[in-house]
Amino acid sequence: MVSFAQMKKWIPGSAFGGPRMTEILQAERPRLFLWSPVALMLGIGVYFTLPDEPSWWVGPSVLAASMLILILAWRSKMRLLIVPLFLLCLGFAAAQWRAHLVVTPLLNEEVHNRIVEGTIDEIEPIEEKEKLVLSHLDIEGVSAEVTPLRVRISFRSQDASLSVGDRIRLNANLYPLPSPVMPGSYDFARHFYFRSIGGNGFSLRGAEVIQKAQSSGWHVWLNNLRHAIGENMRAGMPGSVGTVAAAMTVGETGPIPEDVKSTLRDSGLAHMLAIAGLHLGIVTAIVFYNIRLLLTLYPPLALRVAVKKNRGDGGAY
Numbered sequence: 459m460v461s462f463a464q465m466k467k468w469i470p471g472s473a474f475g476g477p478r479m480t481e482i483l484q485a486e487r488p489r490l491f492l493w494s495p496v497a498l499m500l501g502i503g504v505y506f507t508l509p510d511e512p513s514w515w516v517g518p519s520v521l522a523a524s525m526l527i528l529i530l531a532w533r534s535k536m537r538l539l540i541v542p543l544f545l546l547c548l549g550f551a552a553a554q555w556r557a558h559l560v561v562t563p564l565l566n567e568e569v570h571n572r573i574v575e576g577t578i579d580e581i582e583p584i585e586e587k588e589k590l591v592l593s594h595l596d597i598e599g600v601s602a603e604v605t606p607l608r609v610r611i612s613f614r615s616q617d618a619s620l621s622v623g624d625r626i627r628l629n630a631n632l633y634p635l636p637s638p639v640m641p642g643s644y645d646f647a648r649h650f651y652f653r654s655i656g657g658n659g660f661s662l663r664g665a666e667v668i669q670k671a672q673s674s675g676w677h678v679w680l681n682n683l684r685h686a687i688g689e690n691m692r693a694g695m696p697g698s699v700g701t702v703a704a705a706m707t708v709g710e711t712g713p714i715p716e717d718v719k720s721t722l723r724d725s726g727l728a729h730m731l732a733i734a735g736l737h738l739g740i741v742t743a744i745v746f747y748n749i750r751l752l753l754t755l756y757p758p759l760a761l762r763v764a765v766k767k768n769r770g771d772g773g774a775y
Contacts, residue, residue: 484538497542501549505557514558517551524548556652562607565657569632573598574659575668578624579608579677581685584712588616590626590665591655597632606656613661618689622681623671632659684708705731 505517524547528540576592583589589612595605611630620626634657635647650658671678688710692700701713711719711731722728730736753765 481535484535487538490538490541493542494545497545498549498552501546501551502553503549504546505550505553511557512554514554517554520547521551560652560654562651562654562656563604564651565604565606565609565632565634567634569597569600569657569659571629571631572600573627574609574611574630574632575625575627576609578620578622578626580681581620581622582712583616583685583688583710584612585715586615587712588613588620589712590620591653592626607654609657609659610650610655611659611661613664615664617664619667620665621671622685623678624667625669626665627668628661628665629663630659630661632657634658684710688713702731706736 505512521544524540524544528537528544531537531540574592575596577594578590579593580591581588582591589610591608591610593608595607595609597605609632611628611632635650635655636658637647638645650656685708688704688708691704691707692713694700695703698715698718701715702718705711705714709732714731719728722731750765754760759765
C-alpha cells in the first residue's frame with residue numbers, strides 16, 4: 459500500500475509542498491521518449507471512440523493548433539507537458555487521415571450472376587481454394603459512383619496462370635461486408651474497410667485473363683514475389699510443414715489446414731503466424747548487417763570508428 463506521504467510528492471502544485479509536474483517530467487526526461495507510442499495510441503483511441511465521424515478539418519486543425527502551441531512554448535519547461543498533447547493530436551489526425559484515405563463505397567445489397575472485370579491486387583491461396591482482391595472494377599449493372607474500390611472474390615480451385623496485375627473477367631456473386639456475429643466480436647467489415655474492400659463474393663467458374671500484367675511497379679513485383687516464394691515453399695515441403703513455413707515467411711496463412719490452426723490457437727502459438735519475435739529478430743538482423751556493411755564500405759570512417767556498437771568497456775560485440 460502506498461502511503462499518503464509517498465503519494466503527495468507526485469501531486470503537482472504547492473498545496474502539498476511537492477514538486478510541480480514540470481519538475482517531475484524534467485527528472486523523467488531521459489525516459490519520456492518511451493511514452494511517445496502511448497500518446498499516439500491514445501490519440502488514435504480517441505478517434506475510434508467518437509460516436510460520429512468528425513468533419514475532415516478537425517484532425518488537421520487540432521494538429522496545427524498543438525504544433526503552434528509547441529513551437530511557442532518550446533523554450534519553456536511547459537514543452538514537457540505540450541509534447542504529449544501534440545503526440546495525442548498527431549495520433550488523432552493520423553487515424554482520421556487513414557480513414558479518409560481508404561474510404562470506399564460499400565455494397566448495400568447482394569449482386570447475383572454479374573460479369574465483373576478487375577485488376578488483380580492480391581492472390582490469397584486457401585487450402586484447395588483461392589481468393590483474389592480486385593481493383594479498378596467494372597461490375598455489370600452497378601454504376602461507377604457506388605462501385606467499391608476493391609472486392610474480394612473466392613474460387614473453388616486455384617489457377618496457377620493468374621498473377622498480380624492481370625486484368626480478368628469473371629461471373630460472380632457479390633455480397634455486402636459481414637457484420638459482427640455478436641456484440642463486441644471481431645468486426646470483419648471494419649477490417650476490410652481499412653483495406654478499401656467494399657464487398658465479398660465468389661465465382662463458381664474460372665477467370666478469363668483479358669490482359670496480362672503490364673505494370674512493373676514495386677507493388678506488383680513484391681506481391682508476385684511473395685506468392686512465388688510461398689508456392690515454392692509449399693511445393694518443397696509438402697503437408698502442413700510447408701504451409702506453416704510459408705505462412706511465417708510471407709504471411710499466407712490460408713493454406714494451413716484447419717486442424718493445424720486449431721492446434722496453434724490452443725497452444726498459444728497462433729501469434730507466430732502474424733508478427734512475432736522471430737520476425738522482429740530477422741528484420742533486426744537484416745538491418746544490422748546491411749548498416750554495418752555500408753559503414754565498412756567507406757574506409758575513412760571504418761578505419762577510425764568502430765562500426766559495431768561498443769559494450770561500454772572499450773570492446774565491441
